Amino acid sequence: MAASREPALAGSVDDIERAAAAETQTATFGMGCFWGPDARFGAMEGVVRTRVGYAGGTTPDPTYHALGDHTEVVQVEYDPEQLSYDDLLDVFWANHAWASASPKRQYRGVVLAHDDGQRQTAQRRRDALEAETGQNVATAVETLDTFYTAEDYHQKYELRSTPVVGDELDAIYGDAFADSTVTARLNGFVAGHGDPERRAVLVDALDLPESVLEELRRRF
């Protein structure tokens, strides 16, 4: 039977311990295939949790193979004492193709604001980008209606598809795999994001089977 709790950290990983204790805020972005931004945001200190899903459309209960008019999005829960919404928008604008409209609605660039404040901030950034570059921004700024969580196999895809590590962690974490701060970081780290020193610190603090740790060390 799958476990549903996170294994304890053997050492102290301040970033993750602080993040896990935080009162979070949430941001939602469409920026192409959601696997990439899931990893990119997950590697950032101050990010507490990530999940991928479908939003921005009207079709009820979308799935990956029946998306309707929805878009692939990443949802980022973050500690507002460590990161601002503007910090996340820096990453958002720098890491998707905002200058041209995606031919598929599935992959369009979109900010799905959770409240008026986010919407105004995102719109201000969009206006500034147009002013700075003189280019038309295809990416939309809208208000989030319903977020539908994607299938498990899409959550932390980079980590899940890492040989040895993915299967082992899936078995160990069980239901906690998708919601864990540790797996969010590892998902980003195996995709090449994050600082090498922080990666090493995390691996040293993980209370996991030696086969997993060895494989992670080999990658970091």
Ligand code: MHO
């Ligand atoms: N080009 C990707 C799309 C996956 S993403 C979840 C693939 O099929 O490999 O849309």
